[in-house]
Amino acid sequence: MRVLGIEGTAWAASAAVYDEDADSVFIETDAYQPDSGGIHPREAAEHMSDAVPEVVETALAEADGDIDAVSFSRGPGLGPCLRTVGTAARALAQTLDVPLVGVNHMVAHLEIGRQQSGFDSPVCLNASGANAHVLGYRNGRYRVLGETMDTGVGNAIDKFTRHVGWSHPGGPKVEEAAKDGEYVELPYVVKGMDFSFSGIMSAAKDAYDDGTPVEDVCYSLQENVFAMLTEVAERALSLTGSDELVLGGGVGQNARLREMLGEMCDQRGASFHAPEPRFLRDNAGMIAVLGAEMARAGDTISVEESAVDPDFRPDQVDVTWRSDEESVAVWRENGAEVKGAEATVEIGDERVTKRRLPKRYRHPELDARLRRDRTVLEARLTSEARRHGVPTPVVYDVDPREGVLVFECVGEADLRENLTPDRVRDVAQHLAAIHAAGFVHGDPTTRNVRVGRRDGPPGPDRTYLIDFGLGYYTDDAEDYAMDLHVFAQSLAGTSDDAEELRREFEAAYAEAGDDTVLTRLRAVEGRGRYQ
Ligand SMILES: C[C@@H](O)[C@H](NC(=O)OP(=O)(O)OC[C@H]1O[C@@H](n2cnc3c(N)ncnc32)[C@H](O)[C@@H]1O)C(=O)O
Ligand SMILES: Nc1ncnc2c1ncn2[C@@H]1O[C@H](COP(=O)(O)OP(=O)(O)OP(=O)(O)O)[C@@H](O)[C@H]1O
Numbered sequence: 001m002r003v004l005g006i007e008g009t010a011w012a013a014s015a016a017v018y019d020e021d022a023d024s025v026f027i028e029t030d031a032y033q034p035d036s037g038g039i040h041p042r043e044a045a046e047h048m049s050d051a052v053p054e055v056v057e058t059a060l061a062e063a064d065g066d067i068d069a070v071s072f073s074r075g076p077g078l079g080p081c082l083r084t085v086g087t088a089a090r091a092l093a094q095t096l097d098v099p100l101v102g103v104n105h106m107v108a109h110l111e112i113g114r115q116q117s118g119f120d121s122p123v124c125l126n127a128s129g130a131n132a133h134v135l136g137y138r139n140g141r142y143r144v145l146g147e148t149m150d151t152g153v154g155n156a157i158d159k160f161t162r163h164v165g166w167s168h169p170g171g172p173k174v175e176e177a178a179k180d181g182e183y184v185e186l187p188y189v190v191k192g193m194d195f196s197f198s199g200i201m202s203a204a205k206d207a208y209d210d211g212t213p214v215e216d217v218c219y220s221l222q223e224n225v226f227a228m229l230t231e232v233a234e235r236a237l238s239l240t241g242s243d244e245l246v247l248g249g250g251v252g253q254n255a256r257l258r259e260m261l262g263e264m265c266d267q268r269g270a271s272f273h274a275p276e277p278r279f280l281r282d283n284a285g286m287i288a289v290l291g292a293e294m295a296r297a298g299d300t301i302s303v304e305e306s307a308v309d310p311d312f313r314p315d316q317v318d319v320t321w322r323s324d325e326e327s328v329a330v331w332r333e334n335g336a337e338v339k340g341a342e343a344t345v346e347i348g349d350e351r352v353t354k355r356r357l358p359k360r361y362r363h364p365e366l367d368a369r370l371r372r373d374r375t376v377l378e379a380r381l382t383s384e385a386r387r388h389g390v391p392t393p394v395v396y397d398v399d400p401r402e403g404v405l406v407f408e409c410v411g412e413a414d415l416r417e418n419l420t421p422d423r424v425r426d427v428a429q430h431l432a433a434i435h436a437a438g439f440v441h442g443d444p445t446t447r448n449v450r451v452g453r454r455d456g457p458p459g460p461d462r463t464y465l466i467d468f469g470l471g472y473y474t475d476d477a478e479d480y481a482m483d484l485h486v487f488a489q490s491l492a493g494t495s496d497d498a499e500e501l502r503r504e505f506e507a508a509y510a511e512a513g514d515d516t517v518l519t520r521l522r523a524v525e526g527r528g529r530y531q
């Protein structure tokens with residue numbers, strides 16, 4: 001099969017021909033470069049109108065007229081750009097009299113890495129301009145396990161470089177400047193597998209305004225922002241039990257990000273694949289390759305139903321080209337030693353010893369700070385939660401310098417292997433209790449809940465919250481809502497009955513907790529992510 005792909009969500013007017021038999025991808029791209037500032041939607045759309053016909057013509061010449069399907073980016077992206085590309089794709093499919101395929105741009109970013117790597121069911125990290133999220137395939141869809149709560153990662157970096165007066169795009173300039181930089185402290189915000197960039201970006205601008213050398217700010221920005229992405233990717237590996245990671249998106253061209261992800265996977269014995277740069281940045285090659293998969297699965301659309309969607313999310317796509325049986329989640333039995341995302345946990349008969357060992361991928365200063373702060377908070381909040389009636393393990397010992405905690409061993413299994421409506425309701429009540437006490441868990445996933453009665457010295461059959469390392473004190477309803485959001489996302493990543501369990505969870509929280517938190521949860525989930 002030979003597929004012509006067209007891409008034009010924002011800056012790249014691109015056309016490609018994927019020849020399945022020859023396993024070759026020809027890509028022709030004409031990039032829009034703003035004279036000043038960031039991407040102007042109107043100018044970008046004008047560029048699309050000018051450049052798309054030319055790149056398509058070049059690609060068609062390469063294909064020698066022999067095309068079996070036309071695929072195009074339906075979204076997400078800038079509306080005026082998408083419409084231009086949609087019109088071109090429809091016209092071309094009609095002229096060539098071949099099927100039309102509408103591709104989700106973000107799914108294309110991750111599918112190209114999955115295809116090239118040959119991995120079965122990897123965790124996928126998309127690090128692009130307007131997006132940043134971690135996904136895993138389960139039950140017919142790519143589930144968003146975690147994502148940015150504000151801007152995409154590339155856009156965050158580009159905003160900083162605009163502040164400094166550098167031209168668009170800023171990512172490569174930050175990478176270059178970072179080579180001469182030294183580490184300065186900046187914020188670091190991870191909430192479960194979600195994260196946000198607004199705090200670190202304003203701190204970076206302030207540091208620059210206050211005279212911190214720009215190389216140092218660039219270096220530290222990269223260290224923190226990419227460590228956040230690497231950490232959430234590792235959390236997703238740990239939650240799902242997968243040992244494969246693929247990278248997608250334009251920020252993936254950054255060598256430091258790839259190095260960190262590679263080191264993280266190396267340290268935990270996972271495999272990592274990053275496509276070559278021409279398939280990472282926006283390009284029609286990935287649209288043609290996924291277009292071929294979809295066309296083979298019969299997933300084509302009529303012209304009437306081919307409207308573009310600027311807010312098209314990856315988890316809205318029915319994945320027709322993969323079998324329902326495939327899944328990112330592969331449980332491995334817990335032995336005497338469990339490798340979590342953050343720590344190694346040694347499980348004894350009555351005690352568990354949790355060690356936050358240094359992460360090679362993180363800057364040593366950042367690493368020491370995170371390990372120390374999280375160990376201290378985990379000890380404090382685990383005990384405080386119990387004082388408020390929430391079952392948690394007793395803390396026997398804390399060594400913040402070494403990042404070591406000794407706990408009572410609780411439950412007989414993790415919640416993710418024993419998901420029941422009752423347990424999920426317990427979790428909602430426990431979260432409501434700690435929220436009422438003025439703090440959050442920070443990472444309430446189905447892996448951070450222990451359930452059941454232990455053998456040996458039998459304990460009571462309860463639902464315990466563990467792993468409070470990302471918790472903190474707060475009276476902001478948004479923070480409480482994030483706890484609920486993190487739990488709901490982990491249900492989607494680990495259960496086939498996620499929707500029903502989620503309803504139970506929310507109903508129980510509504511009974512035990514504050515309604516304004518649920519209202520905030522709707523706002524968190526409804527936020528447009530294309531910024
Ligand atoms: C929806 C679509 O239009 C959008 N596309 C997009 O963001 O273009 P993409 O090619 O995936 O990524 C561009 C971003 O990638 C950053 N970038 C490029 N090279 C970089 C580098 N060496 N280091 C860091 N960032 C880099 C740029 O600064 C820019 O923010 C998306 O995929 O989110
Ligand atoms: N007190 C405990 N009693 C029984 N099992 C425990 C206890 N603490 C941890 N475990 C087991 O070890 C696993 C990892 O622990 P924990 O979540 O604290 O580590 P982590 O590295 O922070 O993991 P992650 O970040 O992936 O959630 C838990 O999922 C659980 O199976």
Ligand SMILES: [Fe+2]
Pocket residue numbers: 105109128129249250281282
């Ligand atoms: Fe993109």
